[in-house]
Amino acid sequence: MRLLFSLLLIVLVASCSTKNTNNAPTPMTGKYAIAIHGGAGNLVKMNLTPQEQEAYKLVLDSALTAGDEILRAGGSAIDAVESAIKIMEDCPLFNAGRGSVFTHEGYNEMDAAIMDGSNLECGAVAGVRHIKNPISAARSVMEKSEFILLKSEGAEAFATEQGIEIADSSYFFTQHRWDQLQEAIEDDKTELDHSGKKSASKPDHREEKYGTVGCVALDKNGNLAAGTSTGGLTNKRYGRIGDSPLIGSGTYADNSTCAVSCTGKGEDFIRLNVAHDIASMIRYQNTTLQSACDSVIMGKLKSIKGRGGCIAIDNQGKIAMPFTTSGMFRGCIDAEGKKQILLYAEEPTSVNP
Amino acid sequence: MRLLFSLLLIVLVASCSTKNTNNAPTPMTGKYAIAIHGGAGNLVKMNLTPQEQEAYKLVLDSALTAGDEILRAGGSAIDAVESAIKIMEDCPLFNAGRGSVFTHEGYNEMDAAIMDGSNLECGAVAGVRHIKNPISAARSVMEKSEFILLKSEGAEAFATEQGIEIADSSYFFTQHRWDQLQEAIEDDKTELDHSGKKSASKPDHREEKYGTVGCVALDKNGNLAAGTSTGGLTNKRYGRIGDSPLIGSGTYADNSTCAVSCTGKGEDFIRLNVAHDIASMIRYQNTTLQSACDSVIMGKLKSIKGRGGCIAIDNQGKIAMPFTTSGMFRGCIDAEGKKQILLYAEEPTSVNP
Numbered sequence: 001m002r003l004l005f006s007l008l009l010i011v012l013v014a015s016c017s018t019k020n021t022n023n024a025p026t027p028m029t030g031k032y033a034i035a036i037h038g039g040a041g042n043l044v045k046m047n048l049t050p051q052e053q054e055a056y057k058l059v060l061d062s063a064l065t066a067g068d069e070i071l072r073a074g075g076s077a078i079d080a081v082e083s084a085i086k087i088m089e090d091c092p093l094f095n096a097g098r099g100s101v102f103t104h105e106g107y108n109e110m111d112a113a114i115m116d117g118s119n120l121e122c123g124a125v126a127g128v129r130h131i132k133n134p135i136s137a138a139r140s141v142m143e144k145s146e147f148i149l150l151k152s153e154g155a156e157a158f159a160t161e162q163g164i165e166i167a168d169s170s171y172f173f174t175q176h177r178w179d180q181l182q183e184a185i186e187d188d189k190t191e192l193d194h195s196g197k198k199s200a201s202k203p204d205h206r207e208e209k210y211g212t213v214g215c216v217a218l219d220k221n222g223n224l225a226a227g228t229s230t231g232g233l234t235n236k237r238y239g240r241i242g243d244s245p246l247i248g249s250g251t252y253a254d255n256s257t258c259a260v261s262c263t264g265k266g267e268d269f270i271r272l273n274v275a276h277d278i279a280s281m282i283r284y285q286n287t288t289l290q291s292a293c294d295s296v297i298m299g300k301l302k303s304i305k306g307r308g309g310c311i312a313i314d315n316q317g318k319i320a321m322p323f324t325t326s327g328m329f330r331g332c333i334d335a336e337g338k339k340q341i342l343l344y345a346e347e348p349t350s351v352n353p
Numbered sequence: 354m355r356l357l358f359s360l361l362l363i364v365l366v367a368s369c370s371t372k373n374t375n376n377a378p379t380p381m382t383g384k385y386a387i388a389i390h391g392g393a394g395n396l397v398k399m400n401l402t403p404q405e406q407e408a409y410k411l412v413l414d415s416a417l418t419a420g421d422e423i424l425r426a427g428g429s430a431i432d433a434v435e436s437a438i439k440i441m442e443d444c445p446l447f448n449a450g451r452g453s454v455f456t457h458e459g460y461n462e463m464d465a466a467i468m469d470g471s472n473l474e475c476g477a478v479a480g481v482r483h484i485k486n487p488i489s490a491a492r493s494v495m496e497k498s499e500f501i502l503l504k505s506e507g508a509e510a511f512a513t514e515q516g517i518e519i520a521d522s523s524y525f526f527t528q529h530r531w532d533q534l535q536e537a538i539e540d541d542k543t544e545l546d547h548s549g550k551k552s553a554s555k556p557d558h559r560e561e562k563y564g565t566v567g568c569v570a571l572d573k574n575g576n577l578a579a580g581t582s583t584g585g586l587t588n589k590r591y592g593r594i595g596d597s598p599l600i601g602s603g604t605y606a607d608n609s610t611c612a613v614s615c616t617g618k619g620e621d622f623i624r625l626n627v628a629h630d631i632a633s634m635i636r637y638q639n640t641t642l643q644s645a646c647d648s649v650i651m652g653k654l655k656s657i658k659g660r661g662g663c664i665a666i667d668n669q670g671k672i673a674m675p676f677t678t679s680g681m682f683r684g685c686i687d688a689e690g691k692k693q694i695l696l697y698a699e700e701p702t703s704v705n706p
Contacts, residue, residue: 154592239507240500248626273601284637
């Protein structure tokens with residue numbers, strides 16, 4: 001059964017790893033760098049087969065490469081962020097887009113946000129059920145709407161008018177996620193993007209994982225961008241909106257400081273305004289990116305028992321990827337071209353060229 | 354016609370000015386103070402009759418007094434904030450609760466948030482159509498839900514389960530707001546809480562007003578709280594959510610810094626994370642409340658042509674009420690018991706005991 005799942009993963013991943021087709025502008029000269037995440041959580045090696053680990057890494061690599069190619073060719077940070085996130089949204093392994101978890105009522109309700117650090121323009125959608133790539137809908141809101149955050153059917157109506165690709169509910173159905181919902185309903189609790197039960201009587205046999213995908217990038221023009229996309233929490237109810245689509249909580253970008261995308265238990269990130277707080281420390285205390293991230297994620301977030309992490313990049317291309325959980329699926333290509341793709345905590349979490 | 358409207362106002366206001374019935378706990382010893390707002394905008398004296406100005410001031414006074422009584426008796430900042438806001442929500446003069454403006458489709462879609470500075474707990478609702486007091490629903494989310502932000506029918510279902518008072522659509526119908534929607538649709542643009550047309554051919558004959566009501570308070574225990582409630586924009590579409598229910602954008606409270614509630618063109622406040630930015634300046638630069646508010650509202654917000662303002666209070670009871678528009682309906686009772694109720698820009702905007 002597990003072997004079958006692993007094989008299925010390889011096939012799915014191969015279909016995710018499509019080449020980026022963006023038309024990137026003429027190459028320019030400045031530094032560029034990119035980082036991505038594919039969720040954080042109680043991830044331990046023994047809970048994933050080598051094939052499964054390889055499958056996750058392959059998609060992370062594919063997303064990272066797509067963004068990097070755009071940046072290398074002189075494309076914008078916004079283009080890189082959208083492209084990288086779309087690849088993860090299209091892959092059923094991640095809790096965003098196609099692989100989104102189910103709400104209590106059996107829907108896939110997705111949230112996404114994108115922000116351009118060059119002008120503080122931003123766009124977001126919340127609770128959309130039929131948009132193939134919520135990150136593209138968020139970008140469309142940013143570029144074509146006078147508003148920033150659109151929700152539910154209204155957001156879908158806007159996206160449809162703008163020619164954003166709509167997908168039928170069946171596109172988002174994955175048996176794995178459906179089974180997770182049934183388990184969560186049975187346990188009568190809101191689960192994160194987990195892959196196993198967490199009750200005392202039925203201990204974790206796999207992992208608890210906070211889904212969400214995200215990307216931050218610096219382009220050759222010195223522009224920063226951030227984006228985040230998620231399916232939220234398995235068995236979530238009452239139209240819950242998490243931190244991902246909330247500017248300043250799960251997503252923020254400002255050329256004068258940094259770009260940040262978060263993943264984890266959203267409520268903790270909202271309470272602390274994590275993304276904006278990291279930017280504020282850099283702005284007002286002139287601290288380094290790593291120091292700001294350590295202070296907010298490893299300090300404040302941990303102190304309120306917040307679970308999750310973030311990826312962040314500053315306007316010099318420095319990257320930080322701190323998290324309070326035992327793992328965070330993440331990758332980056334730094335300003336010197338060094339690539340890292342990492343899943344667990346014992347691996348390095350920062351890249352400072 | 355205008356006289357009739359003025360008389361109607363007096364009757365409505367009289368019905369709004371009900372006495373607070375909260376059971377406040379035993380009196381204690383520390384400083385306490387409170388500030389409220391009832392929206393900002395292009396408000397000029399000549400556009401309101403003396404009776405209309407008096408009507409607004411009467412409700413502001415009533416809301417302020419309700420909150421102040423709770424604080425004086427040793428009640429919590431959260432109780433004071435909720436009580437003051439409920440009085441403004443119940444009054445059809447303000448764009449929140451009963452007096453909410455209409456969306457493009459002819460609905461009243463309300464947003465609200467509340468935050469407790471003592472523990473960073475917060476709750477919010479977005480796009481609710483049938484909740485009499487959205488601020489109470491937000492408080493219920495804060496206290497009874499594992500989530501922070503609930504939307505649409507889901508938020509209403511949660512509120513109903515918690516015994517929050519539901520109201521039929523007819524409760525929120527006011528002819529004045531309906532007429533505003535028809536005018537906005539005719540002009541084919543999204544209007545703020547305006548009272549007249551703004552096209553070149555039909556110049557403003559009354560005022561443009563950014564609705565929203567809010568309250569910030571410091572109680573005798575040194576706890577801060579903030580709350581904001583709004584009907585959003587006349588003729589808004591696509592399920593637009595503004596800054597009011599977004600923690601860090603329109604609403605924030607943290608005992609270690611300040612409590613803030615904003616009003617104005619929400620998108621500008623989201624982009625800058627106005628409420629959290631003011632708190633961050635105090636935290637990281639050790640600046641005064643007034644200086645932080647001036648920097649964020651009169652500096653950054655103004656520089657991006659942002660329109661609106663905020664009320665803010667720090668943990669010493671200092672109050673600031675800056676705004677970039679020609680008016681902001683506001684009031685406060687400072688730590689020395691001095692009361693101010695103001696409508697326009699030429700009046701004092703800060704109270705520092």
